[in-house]
Structures are given as C-alpha cells and as structure tokens.
Amino acid sequence: MTTSSPVIQAKNVWKIFGPSPEKYLSGMTPGRSFDDIRADGYIAGVRDVSIEVARGEMLVIMGLSGSGKSTLVRCFSRLHDITGGTIEVDGQDIMSMNERELIDMRRNKMGMVFQSFGLLPHRTVLDNVAFPLEMRGQDKHARRERALEVIELVGLNGREDYFPRELSGGQQQRVGIARSLAIEPDIWFLDEPFSALDPLIRREMQDEFLRLQEMLGKTIVFITHDFDEALRLADRIAIMKDGAVEQCDTPDKIVMNPATEYVAKFTEEIDKARVVHARGLATPLNGAAIEGAAIDGNATIHELARILVNDTREILPVADKQGEIMGVMQRQAALDVLLGGA
Amino acid sequence: MASVSTDTPNKQHGQVSKRTVLWTLLGAAALIILARAFGVLPEWLHRIPEGAIPPTAQVLDGIFSFIQNDLGLIYVTRFIAEGPLEFLLDTSANLLEGKRRWPNIGPIPWASVAGVAAVVGYALGGWKLAALGAGTFLWTALIGQWKMAMQTMSVLVVAAPLAFAVGIGLGILAWKYRWVERALKPMLSVLQTLPFFTYLLPAVIFFKVGPTAGAVATIIFAVPPMILMTTLGLKKVSPEVVEAGKMSGCSRWQMLRHVYVPAARTEILVGVNQVIMLCLAMVVLTAFIGMPGLGAKLLAMMGSFKLGRSFEIGVTIVLLAVTLDRMSKAWVVKQPEHFDRGTPWWKRNHLALLALGIFVGFILLAQVFPILSTIGRKQHFSQGKEIDVLIKSFLAMDGIRGVTEWLRWFLNVKVLIPFRNTLLAVPTPAFILCVVAFSYWLGGRRSAIYAAVFFTIVAFSGWWDRSVITLYTVISAVVLSMMIGIPLGVVAARSEKWSNRILLACDTAQTFPSFIYLIPAIMLFGVNDVAVVFSILIFATVPLTRYTIEGLRTVPPEMTEAADMSGASRKQKLMSVQLPLALPTMAVGFNQAIMFAFFMVIIAAFIGTQDLGQELQRTLAGTELGKNFVLGMNVSLMALTFDMAITSWAERRKRALGLA
Incomplete structure (x- = not known):
C-alpha cells in the first residue's frame, strides 16, 4: 500500500476566494492566519494543505462547516481551480490539464456523491444513473445494462423508472451513489453523503457503504462533519479547521495522541476503547519473548475487554490479519484505554 | 456583517440633510408657482419656448431613414418579413382559418381543435381543464366567431414560439456573459414601459403592413419576461446539480442541454406562460394597425357602440386567455410520472394517440357533416342584438x-x-x-x-x-x-x-x-x-x-x-x-x-x-x-x-x- 505511488498528491495547496486571489497569494507574507486573510478582504478556503491519498485507502476529511473540507475535495476534482500549490492525480498535474483532458479524467476516473444528492429532477433513476455513461457517449444498450447493474448493487432494483422526487432521501442517495459508481471510477469522492439523512437511515447507509467498499476496494475521499462517522469508516482521518489540516492520522493515533487542542476537543468525549485497535497499541517485538496465544490486532480494545481483564500476561502478542505476530501490547496500556485510567 | 453597524450613523446623518434637500426642492417649486400666480414669472420659465425645443x-x-435606406436594413427586414416569417404566418393562417396559401388544406374543422384542446387539457390538469379547453372552442364556434378567433390564433401560434426561442436564447447569453446582461437590462426596462403603439409603427415600416408587422410587434413585446425568467432560472440551478453534471464529465454543451435547462424547467415554463399571455394581449391590440381578428372586431363593435357583440367578443377573448393561462400554468407544475415496467408503447402514449384519433376522426366526420367544420352565418347562436338591447335597457x-x-x-x-x-x-x-x-x-x-x-x-x-x-x-x-x-x-x-x-x-x-x-x-x-x-x-x-x-x-x-x-x-x-x-x-x-x-x-x-x-x-x-x-x-x-x-x-x- 505504501510502496505504490499515491493516487492523489496535494502539495501546499491554497484556495483563496476574493477579487484577485493569485495576486494576493503571491504577495502575501507567509504565516498569515485565516482571520488575517479575512481582514484583507479574502476568504481562505484551503490554507497550505499537503496531503496524500494512497491507492485503496479511505481518507476521511473531518471538520465543522466552513472548515474548508468541501472546498478541498472540490480542488481534488478541479471543480475549483486552486490558487497555489500542486495537485497530482495518478502523477498528472490536474491544473495543467485542458478542458478536454479534465472532462476525460472525470468521465473515466472519478465519481462523486453529493450531500443533497444533486440528482437531475427530470430524469428517471435509470437515466440519472446512466447519465455519466451517456455523457461519454456510450451506446444505449451498454449504458442501460451497466446502469441496471449498479442499481442492483445499491439495492434499488424495481425502482428504475421512478423519478427522484418519488423516492425517500435514503433512496435518492442510493441513486447518487449508483450514479457515481456507474463509470467504475478509481477515485470516489463522497461529500457528506449521509448528513442530509435521518440518524437511523444514516447508520444503515454507512453499513451499506462499508459493504460496497469491502467489495469494490476503491480509493475514497470521504467528507463528514460527524466525528463518530469518521472514526467508524476511516483508514486515516484529516481534521480541518479554518482551511488548514490540523492533524492527519489513523483514528487510533488521533484518539490516543491528538496533535492540537482543537483535535483534543473532539476526542475528549469519545469512548477510546471502541476506537483504538490492539494493533494501534502494539510495539515492535524487539526480541521480546512471547508466550501464549496472540490476540487479534484488528479487534478494538473494547472487544478485547474480557480477555484483557482475565489474562494474566503483562505482555500480549498481537497478530495481524494474516495471523502473523506483528508486535506486542502492554496489558496495562490497554487497560488504561479501557478504564480511562492514566 | 460588520458593515451593518457602521451603516446606522451614516443614515442618520443622511436623513438630516435629506430633509433640507426636500424642503429646498419644494420651496423652489413653490416660489416658481407663486411667481407665476402674481404674473412675475417670465414666460420662458413657464413653458419652454417653441424655439428652444430641439427638432x-x-x-x-x-437617423431612421439612414438606417432604413442607406444602410439597407429595410431590405433585411423586408426579406425576413416576406420570406420565412410570411411563410410561417401563411401556413398557420391556412391551417387555422383557411386562407388560400400553401399547404392549402385548411381550415381544420373546429371540432378537431376543440377535441384536441380537451385532450391536452386532460393531460395537463384533469377533467376541469379538459372541460375548459373544449368549452372555450365550442363557445367560439357556436357563437360564430371561429374565423376571427383563428385569425388571432394563427398569429399567436407563430409569434409565441418565436418569442420563446428568442427569449430563451438571449436569456442564456445574458446568463453566460455578464456584459450581455448589463447591455440588456436597461433595454428591457425601457421595452417594458414603452407604449405598444411605439412597437407597432416601426414594425409596420420595417416589416410590411399586415400580419408580419403584427407578429413582429407581438414578438418584441413578449420577449422581455422570457429573457428575465430564463436568466433567473439558470442562476437558481442548485450548485450540487451543476457539480454532479461536471463530475459526470459533461462538456459545455452537454451541461447546458442536459443539466442547466432541464433543471431550470419551472422558471422557463413560467416564462412560457408569460410569453403566451403577452402574445395574446398584443395580438388583440394589433387591431390598431388593421390586423383582422378578435381585436379588430371588438374595436369596430365598441366604436359603433354595439354593446352586445362587444360583450360576446369580450367573453371569447377572456375564455381564450383563461384557457391558455390555466393550461400553461398546469404545465409548469406538471411533474413527470413513471410507468410500471413493461408498460406497452401504446399505453405510455395513450393520450397522444387519443388526441390524434380525435383530430383525424373529426376531420373525417366533418366531410360527412359539414357543420363540424364550419358554422355558417345563419347557424350560430350569437345573441348580439338581444344582449345589446338588454344591456342598453338596463343602463337606461x-x-x-x-x-x-x-x-x-x-x-x-x-x-x-x-x-x-x-x-x-x-x-x-x-x-x-x-x-x-x-x-x-x-x-x-x-x-x-x-x-x-x-x-x-x-x-x-x-x-x-x-x-x-x-x-x-x-x-x-x-x-x-x-x-x-x-x-x-x-x-x-x-x-x-x-x-x-x-x-x-x-x-x-x-x-x-x-x-x-x-x-x-x-x-x-x-x-x-x-x-x-x-x-x-x-x-x-x-x-x-x-x-x-x-x-x-x-x-x-x-x-x-x-x-x-x-x-x-x-x-x-x-x-x-x-x-x-x-x-x-x-x-x-x-x-x-x-x-x-x-x-x-x-x-x-x-x-x-x-x-x-x-x-x-x-x-x-x-x-x-x-x-x-x-x-x-x-x-x-x-x-x-x-x-x-x-x-x-x-x-x-x-x-x-x-x-x-
């Protein structure tokens, strides 16, 4: 995963809104804060963000409204032109693409799901899902077949001829998801896809989404303002504030070692035991002698609670997905996480 | 946000001086009026002397004659008038009122028109609109005003689609290019306040007397709201829908054709409604340049104080207006409904087929019963004289x-x-x-x-x-x-x-x-x-x-x-x-x-x-x-x-x- 080159590589990306942002950015003294920039009459959507998304990874960008998370993801797909820095997708600088190349990239590589669905009201479910295929000129039969396939995938079969307004919110978002998957994209952007849905449906859709991801293994950039959602889904989380990334790390590390006070505020209320995995606490073997059965590294501390309480070993071996020993975990450290002691 | 708080003191300051300015203006006016009353105001201050008025x-x-003759604009406009526009008008006139022009098949029997109106009404708004549509045309035919009404309609059916096309085109341009919008805006506000007589004369001069001039004036009159509604609708398309289109890899044309215009459907259809209504209002008014039709008849009847007939024509015009308005408004709110899987073709299009059937059916029937085609002079139910007497005696x-x-x-x-x-x-x-x-x-x-x-x-x-x-x-x-x-x-x-x-x-x-x-x-x-x-x-x-x-x-x-x-x-x-x-x-x-x-x-x-x-x-x-x-x-x-x-x-x- 780490050896192959990243799918998306953003370096020092700036996005500034205002009368003449390029000129402003080039003349700006470094280190100006969000408020300083606002006082100058500009809005900093994205401030000096450098981030990589690896192939097959799910990066969740988390932040409150106005933190720049939606702006950042729109920079990745060049729905927004960035003001400074570079963004490479599969090694290609997207800012140097012409309109044709850009359209080709979107037609073949990218899919996006929107918060309020962004469905075309005058098209049926089938025609909405087939829309990207139609745009790239696929013939009617091929696109119909493919559209039916993805509609089935998201569990909407039987509703192909419905119009968006005849569907519930959850169903509409399934259409949005199906549409974004129709072209078999390599990169999947989801912009707060579940926040317009009510809590019960949201949970159901998250499960559905995890199922799809398990099956498809796409590279995903997922945006949310819901920290629980981020923890539940992410391989890595990037927490944004005022256009800048405060911390970008795995959920375990964010919960265990929040980099800034802002991040710490989010993690305070979280039941760490439900987030932190055994592998997150594991340290390298370093020749330590191991005894007894290994515990599953992909289990959360909460799931291991019974073992942790009953086991008498001070050092527990931790196994990875393949069952090989990846390191050892101090029982006391795990108990601290579980019981909140420190 | 910050500007709100700084606004208030400025305003108060402005209000103080505002009062002074007001009193100064009114005081000056009062002085001039008083001077006039005491006879001390020089005449040139009372009215601007003839000599000072620029020609x-x-x-x-x-300027007009330069544009018209020296620049040769008149040849262009006359070409349009005598070429494509006249052709369209002649065709519609032939089909609706039976004017002897290509394709020489008209007039379409009134029963066919009424039948199709009923089906269209049903499709758009159920039985009530069906009754309204059929009723309007039935009344028009029975009261003996079919030919007049169709003279009016034949201009309308050409002018309204053209006004729509011009309006939506300019509306898209105004939305796409700011300078077009900036150039159009003042023109539109002037156009909307310009009296219609001012549209008529240039139309007559540039586009030939008769239906062509009427159609041109009507189109110019009806275009502004279409432009405004198109621009408004396109601006209102939700940004997510736009982004969804872009992420689907739409080219610019595909964006416009498949995303923007369909998403702005409601506003565009409201524009269509306004175009139709303004066209009708204007076509009626073209009576003033001698265009035949309901307007001309109404003008003649009112001029000779024939109240009964005026009343009847008024009812026809009102019915037509209400029918066109209700139907086009029903179209605005009409949302597509899905059919179940595997619904056969004829069932999906059953209303269109029904309309076609009725249309052809009545044409065939009219060959046998000519009364279904045209209602003659002696056959109609006009009560003009009786209503006239009734109204006049009531008023007396x-x-x-x-x-x-x-x-x-x-x-x-x-x-x-x-x-x-x-x-x-x-x-x-x-x-x-x-x-x-x-x-x-x-x-x-x-x-x-x-x-x-x-x-x-x-x-x-x-x-x-x-x-x-x-x-x-x-x-x-x-x-x-x-x-x-x-x-x-x-x-x-x-x-x-x-x-x-x-x-x-x-x-x-x-x-x-x-x-x-x-x-x-x-x-x-x-x-x-x-x-x-x-x-x-x-x-x-x-x-x-x-x-x-x-x-x-x-x-x-x-x-x-x-x-x-x-x-x-x-x-x-x-x-x-x-x-x-x-x-x-x-x-x-x-x-x-x-x-x-x-x-x-x-x-x-x-x-x-x-x-x-x-x-x-x-x-x-x-x-x-x-x-x-x-x-x-x-x-x-x-x-x-x-x-x-x-x-x-x-x-x-x-x-x-x-x-x-």
Whole structure:
C-alpha cells in the first residue's frame, strides 16, 4: 500500500476566494492566519494543505462547516481551480490539464456523491444513473445494462423508472451513489453523503457503504462533519479547521495522541476503547519473548475487554490479519484505554 | 456583517440633510408657482419656448431613414418579413382559418381543435381543464366567431414560439456573459414601459403592413419576461446539480442541454406562460394597425357602440386567455410520472394517440357533416342584438342611469377637470422640481437624478402639455384605484377563504388582455374621459388588491402573534404591525398599478383622449417614425421615473425590515 505511488498528491495547496486571489497569494507574507486573510478582504478556503491519498485507502476529511473540507475535495476534482500549490492525480498535474483532458479524467476516473444528492429532477433513476455513461457517449444498450447493474448493487432494483422526487432521501442517495459508481471510477469522492439523512437511515447507509467498499476496494475521499462517522469508516482521518489540516492520522493515533487542542476537543468525549485497535497499541517485538496465544490486532480494545481483564500476561502478542505476530501490547496500556485510567 | 453597524450613523446623518434637500426642492417649486400666480414669472420659465425645443423627431427621422435606406436594413427586414416569417404566418393562417396559401388544406374543422384542446387539457390538469379547453372552442364556434378567433390564433401560434426561442436564447447569453446582461437590462426596462403603439409603427415600416408587422410587434413585446425568467432560472440551478453534471464529465454543451435547462424547467415554463399571455394581449391590440381578428372586431363593435357583440367578443377573448393561462400554468407544475415496467408503447402514449384519433376522426366526420367544420352565418347562436338591447335597457333604467350620470358629472366637473387644470397651470420647472422631490423622498439620490434627467427630456420633447395630461389621467386613476383596491385587500386578507377567492379573481383578471377592460367602462360611461379613467381604474385595482392581500398574508405569523399577546386590538394590529410590514410588498402592487395605468391610458386613446396616446395613435396612420418614437419615449421615461423610485424604496424597506 505504501510502496505504490499515491493516487492523489496535494502539495501546499491554497484556495483563496476574493477579487484577485493569485495576486494576493503571491504577495502575501507567509504565516498569515485565516482571520488575517479575512481582514484583507479574502476568504481562505484551503490554507497550505499537503496531503496524500494512497491507492485503496479511505481518507476521511473531518471538520465543522466552513472548515474548508468541501472546498478541498472540490480542488481534488478541479471543480475549483486552486490558487497555489500542486495537485497530482495518478502523477498528472490536474491544473495543467485542458478542458478536454479534465472532462476525460472525470468521465473515466472519478465519481462523486453529493450531500443533497444533486440528482437531475427530470430524469428517471435509470437515466440519472446512466447519465455519466451517456455523457461519454456510450451506446444505449451498454449504458442501460451497466446502469441496471449498479442499481442492483445499491439495492434499488424495481425502482428504475421512478423519478427522484418519488423516492425517500435514503433512496435518492442510493441513486447518487449508483450514479457515481456507474463509470467504475478509481477515485470516489463522497461529500457528506449521509448528513442530509435521518440518524437511523444514516447508520444503515454507512453499513451499506462499508459493504460496497469491502467489495469494490476503491480509493475514497470521504467528507463528514460527524466525528463518530469518521472514526467508524476511516483508514486515516484529516481534521480541518479554518482551511488548514490540523492533524492527519489513523483514528487510533488521533484518539490516543491528538496533535492540537482543537483535535483534543473532539476526542475528549469519545469512548477510546471502541476506537483504538490492539494493533494501534502494539510495539515492535524487539526480541521480546512471547508466550501464549496472540490476540487479534484488528479487534478494538473494547472487544478485547474480557480477555484483557482475565489474562494474566503483562505482555500480549498481537497478530495481524494474516495471523502473523506483528508486535506486542502492554496489558496495562490497554487497560488504561479501557478504564480511562492514566 | 460588520458593515451593518457602521451603516446606522451614516443614515442618520443622511436623513438630516435629506430633509433640507426636500424642503429646498419644494420651496423652489413653490416660489416658481407663486411667481407665476402674481404674473412675475417670465414666460420662458413657464413653458419652454417653441424655439428652444430641439427638432428631435426630425433628427430621429433622419437617423431612421439612414438606417432604413442607406444602410439597407429595410431590405433585411423586408426579406425576413416576406420570406420565412410570411411563410410561417401563411401556413398557420391556412391551417387555422383557411386562407388560400400553401399547404392549402385548411381550415381544420373546429371540432378537431376543440377535441384536441380537451385532450391536452386532460393531460395537463384533469377533467376541469379538459372541460375548459373544449368549452372555450365550442363557445367560439357556436357563437360564430371561429374565423376571427383563428385569425388571432394563427398569429399567436407563430409569434409565441418565436418569442420563446428568442427569449430563451438571449436569456442564456445574458446568463453566460455578464456584459450581455448589463447591455440588456436597461433595454428591457425601457421595452417594458414603452407604449405598444411605439412597437407597432416601426414594425409596420420595417416589416410590411399586415400580419408580419403584427407578429413582429407581438414578438418584441413578449420577449422581455422570457429573457428575465430564463436568466433567473439558470442562476437558481442548485450548485450540487451543476457539480454532479461536471463530475459526470459533461462538456459545455452537454451541461447546458442536459443539466442547466432541464433543471431550470419551472422558471422557463413560467416564462412560457408569460410569453403566451403577452402574445395574446398584443395580438388583440394589433387591431390598431388593421390586423383582422378578435381585436379588430371588438374595436369596430365598441366604436359603433354595439354593446352586445362587444360583450360576446369580450367573453371569447377572456375564455381564450383563461384557457391558455390555466393550461400553461398546469404545465409548469406538471411533474413527470413513471410507468410500471413493461408498460406497452401504446399505453405510455395513450393520450397522444387519443388526441390524434380525435383530430383525424373529426376531420373525417366533418366531410360527412359539414357543420363540424364550419358554422355558417345563419347557424350560430350569437345573441348580439338581444344582449345589446338588454344591456342598453338596463343602463337606461332610471336608478342606474341616475348613478352613472351623477358619477360622470361628479368625476368630470368636481375631480378630473379641476385637477387637470391645476396640473396644466403649474410651470414646467416647478412641476419637474415636485417630481424630483417625490423621487428623492421615495427613492433617494439616484432616483432623484434620474427623475430630473427624464422629466427634463420630456420637457424638451415639445409635448409637455400632452405629457402632463397623460400623467394626470394616470395619477387620478391610480389614486382612485388605491381607494378601492387597498381597503378591499385589507378586508379580504382577514379571512383565508376570502383572500383565496379574491386572489383567484385577481389572477384571472390579470390574464385578460387589457383591451377587455374598456368594455365595461364604455358600457357604463360611454365614450369620454370618465370611461378612460374608469377602465384604468379597474385595470389598476387588480394588482393593488392582489399585492395588499399578499403583503398582509406574508407577515410572519410570530409577529402577529406577538401583537396579539401584547394585547393589540384588531385595528392596532393592522395599523402598527401588519401594514408597516406589508408595505414593501404593497409598493410592488402600487408600482404595477402605475405601469398598468400608463399602458392603459395609451390604449384608451381611441376613446378620444387628449394625451400622448392620441398623438401616438395618429402617427400609426402615417410614417412619422421620429414623432412616434419621441412620444413613446416620453411615456416610457415618465413610467421609468416612478418605477425606479418605488422599486428602490420597496427594496430598501424590505432589507431594513429583514424581509428580503
């Protein structure tokens, strides 16, 4: 995963809104804060963000409204032109693409799901899902077949001829998801896809989404303002504030070692035991002698609670997905996480 | 946000000086009037002397003739008129009324048209609209006005689609390029206030007398709202839908064709509705350049005081207007419905097939029963004479006659004539100062400057007295209609049931071509000044009532509840909560009333007024394009002055109240 080159590589990306942002950015003294920039009459959507998304990874960008998370993801797909820095997708600088190349990239590589669905009201479910295929000129039969396939995938079969307004919110978002998957994209952007849905449906859709991801293994950039959602889904989380990334790390590390006070505020209320995995606490073997059965590294501390309480070993071996020993975990450290002691 | 707090002190400072400016303006006006009263005002300050008036009309004539002949524009326009446009009009005229032109198959039997109208009505809005559609055409045929109605319709079916195409095209351009929007905006506001006689003469000169000129004038008249609605709709498309389109890899054309235009469907269809209604109103009015059809007949009948026939034609026009309006509005709200999987082709299109079947069926039947095709002179059910006698004897009844005669006398002798003479006695500079003061008070500095410039232009146009008479008619009619319309709205707004009824009535009345409003006026008061004011009065009361109700109803409920809980009586609540909050909306109605009045006062010219409309109507007979234009601009400039002042006041007020 780490050896192959990243799918998306953003370096020092700036996005500034205002009368003449390029000129402003080039003349700006470094280190100006969000408020300083606002006082100058500009809005900093994205401030000096450098981030990589690896192939097959799910990066969740988390932040409150106005933190720049939606702006950042729109920079990745060049729905927004960035003001400074570079963004490479599969090694290609997207800012140097012409309109044709850009359209080709979107037609073949990218899919996006929107918060309020962004469905075309005058098209049926089938025609909405087939829309990207139609745009790239696929013939009617091929696109119909493919559209039916993805509609089935998201569990909407039987509703192909419905119009968006005849569907519930959850169903509409399934259409949005199906549409974004129709072209078999390599990169999947989801912009707060579940926040317009009510809590019960949201949970159901998250499960559905995890199922799809398990099956498809796409590279995903997922945006949310819901920290629980981020923890539940992410391989890595990037927490944004005022256009800048405060911390970008795995959920375990964010919960265990929040980099800034802002991040710490989010993690305070979280039941760490439900987030932190055994592998997150594991340290390298370093020749330590191991005894007894290994515990599953992909289990959360909460799931291991019974073992942790009953086991008498001070050092527990931790196994990875393949069952090989990846390191050892101090029982006391795990108990601290579980019981909140420190 | 930060600017809000800094705004207040500035404003207070502005208000202090505002009062001084107002008093200065009014004081200067009063001085001039006093000087005039004591006979010390030099004559050149009372009215601009003839010698000082620039020969605008002649200059314009020169420019027009240069464009027309030297630049050869006339060949282009004549080519369009005699080529494609005439071809379209001839084709529709052949199909609908049986004019002997290609393709020589018409006229289509009336029963076929009525049948198709019924199916279209059913498809759009169920049985009620089906009955309305069929009923309208049935009435038209049975009353013996089929041919006239089809003469009108044959222009409409060509003009409306063309106006739609031009409007949507310009609307898209205005949305895409800011400079197009900036260039179009002032033109559109002038076009919307320009009296229709001003459209007619250039149309006649450039596009040949007859249906072509009528169609061109109609198209120009109907285009502005289509442009505005298209731009509005495209701007309102949700950004996520746009982004979804982009992420689907749409090219620019695909974005427009598959994303923007369908997503702006509602606004575009509202534009279509307005195009159809304006086209109908205008086609009827082309009677003034001798176009045959319902309008021409109505004009002739009213001119010879045949009230029964006028009434019948009026009913036909109203029915057509209501049918077209209801159907196009039903189309706006009509949403696509899905069919179950595997529904066969004929079932999916059953209504289209039904319409086709009825259409062909009646054509075939009409071969056997010619009465289904045309209803002859002796066969129709027109009761023109009988209605005429009925109306006239009703009006001649002592009670009725007493009232109308007294009203006529009272309005004429006690109100209208004194008011007019007062206005005419005011020296030009004082008049302008008063208008500027009014604009300044309402709209602020910008409006005042426009008012000063516009009215000075009017003063130098050489038609000052006629302009003042036009203004006098407008002001009297609008003031009278406020006395009726606003109380009516206030009372109606008290109950949900009545506001809905009155709103429906107002909406329906607004779809009538303005011409219709002359019928009752002439019936009651005959052909004179009072009839003019009365017809404007009915026409202008409609928007006033409508926006009063709308304004009162949109007062946020928590505010009226707060008033209730503060123990306000009904009257207190109305005066200190509801009316102040409704005022900006009511101002929109007031503005519309003034615009309507300016429109109507010109049409009323044929009753025999002495204002700009009369002169305008005279120009139609000749080729004095320059004069026609000057007169039209005068009307437009006066209307624009009020429009700007009132609109700017309403907008400012809405923002101040946090209602915008």
